[in-house]
Amino acid sequence: MGKIIAIANQKGGVGKTTTSVNLAASLGVLEKKVLLIDADPQANATSGLGIDVEEVELGTYQLFEDSIAPEECIQKTSSPNLDIIPAHIDLVAIEIELVDQDARESMLKKAITPLKELYDFILIDCAPSLGLLTLNALTASDSVVIPIQCEYFALEGLGKLLNTIKSVQKIHNNKLDIEGLLLTMYDSRLRLSNQVVEEVQKHFGEMVFDTIIQRNVRLSEAPSYGESIINYDAGSKGASNYLSLAHEIIKKNS
Template sequence: MARKQDDRTRLPGLDEVPVGVTGRPKRDFDEPPVLPGHGPARIISLCNQKGGVGKTTTTINLGAALAGYGRRVLAIDFDPQGALSAGLGVPTHDVTTIYDLLLSGSVNPSDAIQKTSVHNLDIIPANIDLSAAEVHLVNEVAREQILARVLRKVSGDYDVILIDCQPSLGILTVNALTASHGVLIPLECEFFALRGVALLIETIDKVRDRLNPAIELDGILATMFDSRTLHSREVLERVVDAFGDSVLETVIGRTVKFPDASVAGIPITEFAPEHAAAKAYKQAARELIQRGAVA
């Protein structure tokens, strides 16, 4: 039986301490202070080998929320489907993409950066060409570190770089993890999404051991949560029991506003700024800043 998910619940032995949706004491995350300067960027991969768990939605809206708090954000579309680029309304054809940067050391990363409709949020787009990258990179020397070399050239201009990984654990995802300081795992509150997290954690541990000793797990963000269903509540409880404080207190609910915002090509923080989902992503941004995952 899942624990009761109700803000009015009180923890045993603690008087008048409200409990959040994750079953832990509810905390407030203050609006972050203005940064005195910008860069170098902390690079965060949004990674989960299961598709449809909210990686792209989280990259778009977390990036927009951080940009709204004065952080300079660069989003990297690292999925051949190009959903991140489409979701931010930027062109992906007849432009320089992340594929060009991976395969040619002579292309300047600055030439691939495009502005979005959100102030302080830029993007390096991707298209279907990226699907051929794994084949081309097989015989490259230090192929796992190519993205890291690309991002090194632009990291000084940003406070955070968010990499939207494809739903696999192939060489592109390993490149993203090797380039990153941290990993944020969007996790749909559904049983089959939960099953793959242990494998992803194992992959992160291997990258830490062999390629990138500095990489950290910045957190697990529960997405597509529906408090009306017992299944969602039980999955969230199991995630918190298994991963403890690695699970963010912020939980992203399920809503039809996300696809509506995607069709419009803008983040939900601008499409429906007063909606609960927009407020949740703003809280997620504040929580990550308070955790030290973002400056």
């Protein structure tokens, strides 16, 4: 029985999609069967794995619509053991379309729960907002990974996200757990980066992953080639960081 993990933070630019794509690819390389669901209308996880967003006909939008079997939305990727349910810009409309639906927060859960039988891990790349798409992802998930960039204002908005998680736990999904806080974009030369690491570890202790994702040029380049960092440059710092995170998550869930 697989585990569903949302990668969420309503702040943009914190490394959500980078984490979703590269953690999924790393888990796949470590011989876990993985499904990545792109629940962000920007569809960066989709293009980051080499899929032409314009050509996506079946994807996350259809999952929410509940118009076809979820298996029909799944595509193989060039990464070992990694499948994806891609996104398209039409996903933007779903928030408006769901407004009048009954149990609108549970549409994604209903669609993907049966897929847990087929995969070891299902990762959901969330949109950078706390709207209905993200609420659906949190309601459908067993746990959430929260990326936090090692920069000024890192903790800004974190309180708001943790409150949202609390209310999802209370109202929609009492089993939702925090898988961990992930420090991203770390630059050991910067005093600020080191201060953020200290502050987050001091405030959140055990909740913080041991793995820290460092700033890495190869990591930034990989998406423009439609590849995960594992496919693009397996010897890079970025690849070893995400493999280390994957090991940590496997160990935590074994």
